[in-house]
Amino acid sequence: MNDPRLHFKKPLLTSPFHARTSALSKLNSWGPWGGYTTVLAYDDESMEYTAIRNQASVYDLSPMVKYRITGKDAAAYLDRLMIRNVAKLKVGHAHYTAWCDDAGKLLDDGTLFRRSATDFMLCCQERHLPWLLDSAAGFDVAVSEISEEIAALSLQGPCSYSVLKAGGFERVAALKPFQMADFKFCKSGTLTISRTGFTGDLGYELWTSPDRALELWDILFEAGALYGIRPIGTNALNMARIEAGFIIANMDFITAEHAVRGDRARSPLEMGLEWMIDFDKGHFNGRRALVEEKAKGTSKWALVGLDIEGNVSAEHSLIYHNKKHEVGHITAALWSPATKRNIALAMMQRPYHAERNGDLWVEIYASRELQYHKLMVKARVIPRPFINLARRKAVPPLNY
Amino acid sequence: MPSCDAIIIGSGTNGLAAAGRLAKAGRKVLVLEQGAVAGGGAITTEFTRGYKVSAVAHLLNLLDPRVEQGLDLKSHGLEFAATNVSTTALSPTGDHLLLEGSYGETISGSLSEADCAAWNDLRQKLMRFAAVLRPFKAMTPPRLGKGVGNEMLKLAGLGLKIRGLGRDDLREFMRLMLINVADVLDDELKDNRLKGIVAFDTVLGAHLGPRSPNSLLLLLNRLAGEALSIPKGGMGSVAAAMAKAVQALGVEIRLNAKVQSVAITDDKATGVILKNGETLDATTIISAINPKTTFLDLVGSRHLDTGMVRRAGNILMRGNAVKLHLALKGVPEFKGADLKTRLVIAPSVRAVEDAFNPVKYGEFSQDPVMEIVIPSAFEEGLVPKGHHVLSAIVQYAPVAMDSKARAAFLKRIMATLETYAPGIGKLIVKSEMLTPEDLEKQYGFIGGNWHHGELAAEQMLFLRPFIGVAQYETPIPGLWLAGAGSHPGGGISGAAGWNAAERILKMEGRR
Numbered sequence: 001m002n003d004p005r006l007h008f009k010k011p012l013l014t015s016p017f018h019a020r021t022s023a024l025s026k027l028n029s030w031g032p033w034g035g036y037t038t039v040l041a042y043d044d045e046s047m048e049y050t051a052i053r054n055q056a057s058v059y060d061l062s063p064m065v066k067y068r069i070t071g072k073d074a075a076a077y078l079d080r081l082m083i084r085n086v087a088k089l090k091v092g093h094a095h096y097t098a099w100c101d102d103a104g105k106l107l108d109d110g111t112l113f114r115r116s117a118t119d120f121m122l123c124c125q126e127r128h129l130p131w132l133l134d135s136a137a138g139f140d141v142a143v144s145e146i147s148e149e150i151a152a153l154s155l156q157g158p159c160s161y162s163v164l165k166a167g168g169f170e171r172v173a174a175l176k177p178f179q180m181a182d183f184k185f186c187k188s189g190t191l192t193i194s195r196t197g198f199t200g201d202l203g204y205e206l207w208t209s210p211d212r213a214l215e216l217w218d219i220l221f222e223a224g225a226l227y228g229i230r231p232i233g234t235n236a237l238n239m240a241r242i243e244a245g246f247i248i249a250n251m252d253f254i255t256a257e258h259a260v261r262g263d264r265a266r267s268p269l270e271m272g273l274e275w276m277i278d279f280d281k282g283h284f285n286g287r288r289a290l291v292e293e294k295a296k297g298t299s300k301w302a303l304v305g306l307d308i309e310g311n312v313s314a315e316h317s318l319i320y321h322n323k324k325h326e327v328g329h330i331t332a333a334l335w336s337p338a339t340k341r342n343i344a345l346a347m348m349q350r351p352y353h354a355e356r357n358g359d360l361w362v363e364i365y366a367s368r369e370l371q372y373h374k375l376m377v378k379a380r381v382i383p384r385p386f387i388n389l390a391r392r393k394a395v396p397p398l399n400y
Numbered sequence: 401m402p403s404c405d406a407i408i409i410g411s412g413t414n415g416l417a418a419a420g421r422l423a424k425a426g427r428k429v430l431v432l433e434q435g436a437v438a439g440g441g442a443i444t445t446e447f448t449r450g451y452k453v454s455a456v457a458h459l460l461n462l463l464d465p466r467v468e469q470g471l472d473l474k475s476h477g478l479e480f481a482a483t484n485v486s487t488t489a490l491s492p493t494g495d496h497l498l499l500e501g502s503y504g505e506t507i508s509g510s511l512s513e514a515d516c517a518a519w520n521d522l523r524q525k526l527m528r529f530a531a532v533l534r535p536f537k538a539m540t541p542p543r544l545g546k547g548v549g550n551e552m553l554k555l556a557g558l559g560l561k562i563r564g565l566g567r568d569d570l571r572e573f574m575r576l577m578l579i580n581v582a583d584v585l586d587d588e589l590k591d592n593r594l595k596g597i598v599a600f601d602t603v604l605g606a607h608l609g610p611r612s613p614n615s616l617l618l619l620l621n622r623l624a625g626e627a628l629s630i631p632k633g634g635m636g637s638v639a640a641a642m643a644k645a646v647q648a649l650g651v652e653i654r655l656n657a658k659v660q661s662v663a664i665t666d667d668k669a670t671g672v673i674l675k676n677g678e679t680l681d682a683t684t685i686i687s688a689i690n691p692k693t694t695f696l697d698l699v700g701s702r703h704l705d706t707g708m709v710r711r712a713g714n715i716l717m718r719g720n721a722v723k724l725h726l727a728l729k730g731v732p733e734f735k736g737a738d739l740k741t742r743l744v745i746a747p748s749v750r751a752v753e754d755a756f757n758p759v760k761y762g763e764f765s766q767d768p769v770m771e772i773v774i775p776s777a778f779e780e781g782l783v784p785k786g787h788h789v790l791s792a793i794v795q796y797a798p799v800a801m802d803s804k805a806r807a808a809f810l811k812r813i814m815a816t817l818e819t820y821a822p823g824i825g826k827l828i829v830k831s832e833m834l835t836p837e838d839l840e841k842q843y844g845f846i847g848g849n850w851h852h853g854e855l856a857a858e859q860m861l862f863l864r865p866f867i868g869v870a871q872y873e874t875p876i877p878g879l880w881l882a883g884a885g886s887h888p889g890g891g892i893s894g895a896a897g898w899n900a901a902e903r904i905l906k907m908e909g910r911r
Contacts, residue, residue: 080702102707134710138701283667285705288875 012037015062016151016213024231031234034125034147036063039233046337048236052199053338055228056159058220059237061152061205062213065127069120071141078112078120081135081285083268085278089114094178094196098273104289105256105265107131108249109273111196113180121146125249126258135285151213155220156203156240159227161397164204167223169193172204173396186215198237200244202391202398227400242332242345245305245384247271252303252331252345263300266347269293270301272384302353303331305384306344309377311335312366314344319352320361323376327352330362336386343386344379357381402681404428404652406904407672408688409659409698410883412440415688416642417464417894418882420471421901423649430680431651432672434658439639440688441843441850442892448830451727451789452782454635456834456843456850458773458791459485459742462625462891463638466538466898471645478641479632481779486741487628489597490820494735497593502627503527507594515591522588529573530623532562537624537888537895540903541862541870549871549907578857581619582610582749592748599753600746600769604793605850605890607718609756610749614857621855625891628742630778638892662687662698662879669878672698684904685878688897690844690852691715691865691885695874703876711866715885716859719848720759720796723834724770724813728788728827732774734820739777745770745820759796764809768816770794787829799836799848806835851890852883861887872900873907880904 013036015021026043038060042048051057069078078086084097091114098109110124122132132143155163164172169183172193180194189212197203208216221229241248249255256265267290268277278284279291293299308314313335319328333344344362352360357380364375391398406422408415411433419429437443445455467473487504489497497509504523507516535558542550565573576584581602585595599610602619609615631637643653662685663671671681687694695704695712704712737743746752746769755765776788783789794813801809810833817824836848845852853865862870865885872880882900884890 076702081706102705131706135701135706137709137713138696283703285707288667288705 015060016210017060017062017153017217019214020217021060021231029233033234034063034065034127038063039231041233041235042231045233045235048230048232049239049337051228051230051232052157052201052236052240054158055230056155056157056163056224057230057232057236058217058224059154059156059232061154062150064123064147064152065125066145066147066150067122067124067129067132067143068146069122069132069141069143070118071139072118073139074118074120074141077136077139077141079281079284080139081132082112083273083278083284083286083290084276085281086112087281091116092180094180094194097276098268098271100268100286100290101256101265102286102289103256103265104267104286104293105259106249106253106268106271106273107256109247113194126255131257149209150207151210151216152208153206153216153220154197154203155206156197156199156201158202158391158398158400159224159229160203162399163220163224163227163229164193165399166227167219175204176395177393185219186212189215191216198244198246199240200246200385200387200392201240201389202394238332239334239337242334242343243336243338243385243387245345245386247303247345248332252347266301267293267299269299270303272303300350302348302350304346304348304353304357304381305386306330306346306360306362306379307382308333308342308344308362308379310375311342312364312375312377313342314362314364317344317362317364319346319348319379320363320376321352321356322359323361327360338387341386343382345384346379348381353381402671402683404430404682406430406684406686407432407680407682408686408882409672409694410440410688411438411639411643411653412688412883413442413467413639413642413892413894414883414897414900415440415686416639416646417467417471417897418686418688418901419651419897420467420642420646420649421898422904423646423651424470425901425905427684429646429651430682431646431653432657432659432674432680433653433655436655437636437639438643438653438655439636441845442635442639444634444636447725447832448727450784451725451787451830452634453725453775453789453791456723456839457635457892458630458775458793459771460629460631460635460638460892461622461627462893462895464538464893464895464898465626467642467894470898471642473638473641473645476641476644476648478638481630481632481775482740483627483629485628485630486738487597488734488737488741488743489593490734490737490743490745491593491747492735492819495593496735496737497591497597498738498741499597503623511591511594515589515594518588518590519594522584525569525572526620526623528565528569529576530620532558532565532573533620534624535561536861538899540872540899541864541887543862543871549903549910576616578614579616580611580613581616582753584616585610585749596746596748596751597744599749600744600771603752603756604771604795605719605721606856607716607720607759607849607854608856609753611753612756617857617860618855621889630773630775632779634775634782635892642894659698661700662876664699664703664876667703667876669876683878684880686880686882686900686904688882690717690846690883691869691881692717692846693844694881694883699874699876699879705875708868708875711868715865716854716856717847717849717852718799718854719836719839719845719850720798721836721848721850722794722797722809722813723839724790724792724794725832726790726792726824727783727829727831728790728824729829730786730827731788732790732821732824732827739774743772743774745772745816756796759798762798762800764797764801764805764812765795766812768794768796768809768813770813770816788827797835799840801835801837806833809833852885853889855889860889864889872903
């Protein structure tokens with residue numbers, strides 16, 4: 001298998017946690033993610049979701065694409081790359097960020113971790129090495145992909161702090177959201193824990209080397225046994241992230257490099273990411289296009305949150321104004337257990353996202369025993385995130 | 401408070417043309433030249449004591465009439481040692497062909513009647529097509545889109561002109577646009593000497609062989625120029641006349657002023673910073689130097705989007721022409737050829753293609769092809785009495801050549817010359833060979849390319865220097881391009897500079 005020409009024999013890689021995840025995968029429900037095979041649901045999607053909101057959940061984050069950016073100009077390089085101000089990101093912190101092409105269209109979003117003044121890690125959905133390398137021209141930086149060098153778990157849920165404390169990592173108590181710290185475990189194992197996540201709940205992400213992956217897993221599950229710790233698959237995570245209002249590249253928007261149709265790429269202004277753009281930090285990729293888009297008001301779309309009547313999830317549905325004119329579509333939806341509402345993320349044509357959002361209808365094709373029933377139900381634009389949990393931000397975190 | 405309206409970086413013919421055009425419109429212009437003389441690639445050098453020669457380009461065929469007349473170069477000292485220079489297709493046996501008039505209007509020598517007639521037809525056809533393309537040179541390339549400042553009337557006129565070719569000619573025009581020159585020559589002509597010289601003229605200065613796709617387009621580009629001429633005193637006198645002309649219009653030319661970077665404030669070009677640390681302010685900054693250098697060095701990637709840095713870095717700039725200067729202590733004898741002509745060694749299409757092949761793999765031609773001019777045959781005063789200077793553009797040499805390769809290539813050139821002009825080696829007092837690498841170092845020809853970006857179908861018109869900046873405007877407000885890297889390209893012409901200035905004036909008027 002070392003012959004790279006034989007890659008086709010194993011089209012999907014397995015994560016460093018595969019020995020544990022495959023053993024627990026009762027449904028044998030797998031899906032590809034970033035070149036890896038990942039669990040969609042272990043045994044019961046609803047119970048997995050419930051663990052995120054009520055217990056402690058563990059999600060295998062290893063397939064996440066990861067880059068390391070180091071060097072004297074690393075911060076300057078990232079400031080030119082990202083729409084957000086990287087100079088403001090403190091050492092030992094992380095922030096959510098996004099980056100654009102020349103036309104000001106989103107290439108991806110991701111989380112940027114600052115390990116030192118000159119050492120960063122970027123986590124994202126898609127692969128970008130050529131873009132990141134070409135962006136390095138004129139900067140004293142080294143960029144490398146480290147996806148396979150890091151094994152990562154996302155520990156999320158109200159009991160996640162308790163689990164870490166029980167596992168010997170009580171120092172995480174001091175971590176504020178988006179802060180991180182290094183730990184030792186099992187003698188020589190090194191671990192970085194960041195208070196980050198994709199659920200909108202109290203939670204942490206744990207980063208270690210692949211050779212220590214299984215030890216880390218075992219520590220968590222031993223420590224978490226009394227807290228109802230449970231491995232979760234992508235389906236449950238997706239439910240939680242919609243409630244938290246988070247977007248996913250190539251699900252809620254097409255990344256510019258993947259868009260085939262000319263009108264599919266989206267700008268950060270259209271994806272509700274304007275809050276993170278720092279127009280005053282100097283030049284960054286796409287800045288001129290975004291300045292113009294903002295000045296001329298040429299944004300065509302807007303991502304909004306919807307509250308939809310009834311309890312039928314509106315996935316893949318079209319949205320109409322006055323029941324007649326198509327004005328948008330749903331990118332993600334579910335009946336939300338946490339809010340007891342039928343919620344959705346929707347891509348709306350302007351100005352139906354705001355000024356003219358009074359008469360919106362969602363056309364849902366509800367499958368009832370192999371027959372589709374067409375529902376036309378009222379929808380209302382509501383703010384994101386749909387949930388706002390105090391425990392997510394509490395410092396120190398509460399003992400559940 | 402800026403002391404001028406516009407700063408032009410680089411005093412090559414394009415920089416000076418732009419300066420002249422802007423000064424005529426009442427702008428106060430400062431031209432910055434890093435060297436000790438104005439002219440860029442249009443200069444005369446004394447490469448060894450007592451021998452003067454055009455340092456780079458040695459023939460004039462593209463000087464833009466708008467520049468020549470608009471700046472009244474004649475009254476500022478531009479004189480010609482020869483105009484309408486004929487060409488001799490050299491034969492190693494002395495059986496030369498002489499092409500006279502505008503690109504071989506008449507041919508004398510041992511050419512069959514059939515080839516003579518075929519050449520006339522082909523030449524006329526090429527001239528017709530070149531004439532259709534010529535006006536494009538004197539305008540900003542069009543761009544798809546509304547409100548992008550296209551010269552619609554002019555474009556409509558040009559479109560009509562192309563339509564006016566008639567059905568058969570239009571079809572033929574479309575067929576030939578992207579064809580290679582070798583196929584056309586093989587279709588139409590039999591004589592190897594004639595085919596050789598046309599093939600050579602097509603690929604002169606290009607990283608192409610006659611069989612490379614689209615090569616014919618370069619011949620049409622060449623034919624869209626003027627007849628060959630030799631300025632009195634070498635190419636430096638063109639630049640000198642231009643410099644005098646623009647100075648008379650109030651333009652200031654500062655020599656030994658190397659620009660280190662373009663000053664950018666609030667995403668606008670506000671001036672330039674010189675190597676000595678001095679900052680000069682102006683609202684319009686015009687770079688008439690290499691576009692790659694402009695974007696990657698003077699502006700810097702921090703002020704540019706990654707996609708643009710990619711495109712700037714990917715401009716094709718491969719140059720394989722070597723400039724050779726020989727100081728001779730007597731008259732070289734090219735087996736009866738008239739020295740007061742352009743002498744070309746390119747015995748066949750195959751010979752040119754064979755010369756090109758090695759350079760694709762980083763090696764030099766074993767049997768180089770070349771264009772020779774003996775300026776001292778046209779005018780006195782360049783060299784000591786009874787002596788001569790030979791100036792040749794020789795192809796093909798790779799950019800990277802160590803001293804061993806240089807010596808070996810020079811040896812191959814001399815062997816070729818000896819075949820055509822026996823005894824020339826014994827006349828040599830001093831020789832100078834400028835490889836693509838030398839030209840890059842001395843004249844900023846990145847990659848050794850004389851045109852600051854290869855002239856090829858994929859880098860012409862709105863694709864020159866690359867998409868997005870082909871209309872001389874850059875994404876940084878106040879920064880403009882005006883060099884040979886922009887449309888319509890290189891040669892001692894001034895067209896790009898003049899076009900750029902016209903565009904700047906037009907776009908300023910719109911604001």
